[in-house]
Amino acid sequence: MRVQMLGLCRFSYLGGRGFQVMHETLEQRRAFLYDPERLARRWHWFENVTLPALLAQTDPDFTLVLMTGPDLPEPWLSQLRELVEIMPQARLALIPPMERHLDACMVAIAPHIEAGADVVGHFRQDDDDAVAIDYVHDARRDFTAMRPLWERRRRLSCDYSRGLVLKATEQGISVEPRMIYNAVAALTVYLPPDAQRSVMHFPHWKIGLSMPGVTLPAKPMFVRFLNHDNDSGAIGAGYPWEADPAGWGRLLARRFRIDLDTLERSARAFGLPGADRPRWGV
Template sequence: MSEQLKMVGLVRFSVLTPTYYSERFSTLEETAAHLFSEDRMELRFRVFEELCLPSLLRQSDPEFDVVVLTAASMPDRYMQRLKALLAPHRNLHCRPVGTRNHYRLLRLGYDSIPAGEGSHRILFRLDDDDAVDIDFVARTKRLAAGILPLQPEGGAFVIAYNRGFYMRATLDGPEVFDAVEQAPLSAGTALVTPVGSAANPYKFNHRKLARHYSLYSDISVPSFLRTIHGDNKSDPTQKGITHQMAEEEIDGALQRHFGLTLSQLKAV
């Protein structure tokens, strides 16, 4: 069934719209000043370059596409830097967009990748400061192919990965800890939906997806790395089991599933 599944991810990288950050800023100009401030852009690039992007490039199954959605109005030096990072990779696509409705832009981003002859799409989301494990694509395809025959015709379902690690910035340096969450996170959550459907995994708050779709929650391996720092847009609270692993166990799991050591992660 895998050959019928087209897998596409979307990463937002400083998208400027009137319907995103509207709870914090009253004008588009104020939002742009925040998004494109030098300190913020350096932070976003550092974590994207050292964590998010490498996790995509390390995938054991390279047959997937990722749209990196960004603001067409982003200062040129940052736009050229982003395009230079993505250009060597045929499956990573920079999509500069204008200031339309935020959700509409997300739909256009996903739809910019042709579905080909596939019957269904696996649409996943990932923030530019988070990462997924090296077998994320292969495992998602395998799970989707197994679950799909159990669904009603035309139905859609969600695959969420609720086991992973957080890295939280503190005054004493980065703290890395394990977590098993009780609700879907944003990192790697995927919607499996028929080709032609307008749905995508950004349509609803990720923690509330089980209200709208059948949900499969996988905790077989640590699959996500989520960073907590001063520029998180959402409230990065933990609502599950945390701090169950010793540092040496975390280090071993990071090497097996993410291809980096604990010290390398803390240096990001």
């Protein structure tokens, strides 16, 4: 059975809806998203939080669609193009502003869905979160055990619920081990290739309304990274798990290829508080 693993990563995509930070006009949103200092921070976190584990996946057989606008300013558009050249799994989708965000996301990923696949494992990869280096391997392997459940409705979610929440402020980086129900990172939605839907069509906080789901909590599989530029910064429903704080650096390096010291220095250098959002860090 062929299980295609297909991810969508939106990098400051300019369009309508789809975000919690709202603007009255497209030009206001463009000014917000394309602010040079904001883009510099976003790229830094993308390079140091998100990309390391994606480049180190133990199963390299996946596709990651990098979705942005054709007018993304330089040098960031060129840097995305360069990333596609060195990362075999990456595909660049330049999507003009569209009012309906879900339609825009489908335009981005539709050309990359394998019609011959038996199942597509869709995942949403935010550009400041991370998945563990064995996420793709496990999401493909574990589907075998979940297949009978998937065949009931030809929709299924798999939630790797154990992870770490990192918060970046002017004080540095704090680390909190959390079990989170259906966090964005490391949540897989399995659909048939002809579904004309993606992970974006099923809001993660209420995905149980749309399909059955399986929770696999055994090992840390995601990093939720909270910073000044989060769209929401809400952690989501869950609770802590016990771990030794002295081992955070080793765990982040081993499971996510993240250098905690680098993040600490960057957070202090940016010198910014958390995002001004109602539920940031909650």
